[in-house]
Amino acid sequence: MIRSFLIGLVAGQRGITPLAVIATATRREEIPATLPLQTLLRNPVIAAGTAAFAAAEMAGDKMKTAPDRIVPIGLAVRGVTAAYAGAALAPRDKKVLGAAVAVGSALAASYFGWRLRCAAMARYGQTATGFVEDAIVFGAGLAIANPKLVSGKA
Template identity: 75%
Template sequence: MWRSILIGLVAGQRGLTPLAAVAIATHRKKISAELPLQKLMLNPVITTGTVAFAAAEMAGDKMKTAPDRTVPIGLAVRSVTAGYAGAALAPRDKRVIGAAIAVGTALASSYVGLAARKWGMRRYGQTATGFVEDAIVFGSGLSIASPSLVAGRR
């Protein structure tokens, strides 16, 4: 269940990164494609698309007009992607619990992450803090969904 909790933390910071991390892990056969629509992630076009959407979200985050992650639509996206990723990373018999835990973690960490980001922005600016956050979030998402990929083992 740790992976579900951790992917929820990732979702709280970037809504589309958990989906990209699960797509990469599924495509590379690091996790099995058992959830609805997850078999689509075996297709490289779908995997590339999820990564592109996550990258677009990260780019958009650097814009001055970017909304806070706690606006209702942002929380809704985080809930959906956290739930899906949390279920995909949970043991087969605990997928519903994994999804629920990931959603709860994502919602709570959205507020904590926003407060931390605002603190960092006052000191270092929006772009610099955004790039640091992106690196941490994307790296964490990959290592949670595909630990062996990050460790260099195939």
């Protein structure tokens, strides 16, 4: 369940990143394709699409017009992607619990991360803090979903 909790923290900061790292883990066969539509993530075009959407979200975050992550649609997206990723990382018999844990941690992390980012932006600006946050979120997401990729073990 710890991986479901942690991927929820990632989803709380970037809504699409969990799908991109789950696609990577599914393609690398680090996690089994047991969820509906998860076999689609093995398709290179679909996997590349999730990565492109995650990159677009990260780029959009640097724009002055970017909405806060705590707006209702942002929380909804984070909840859905956290649920899917949390279920994908949970043990076979605990998929629903994994989804619930991930959603809970995503929603809490959205508010905490928003407050932290607001404070950092006041001192360092939107772009710099966004790049730092992206690096942490993407790196953590990859490590959570793909531990063999990070450890170098095949």
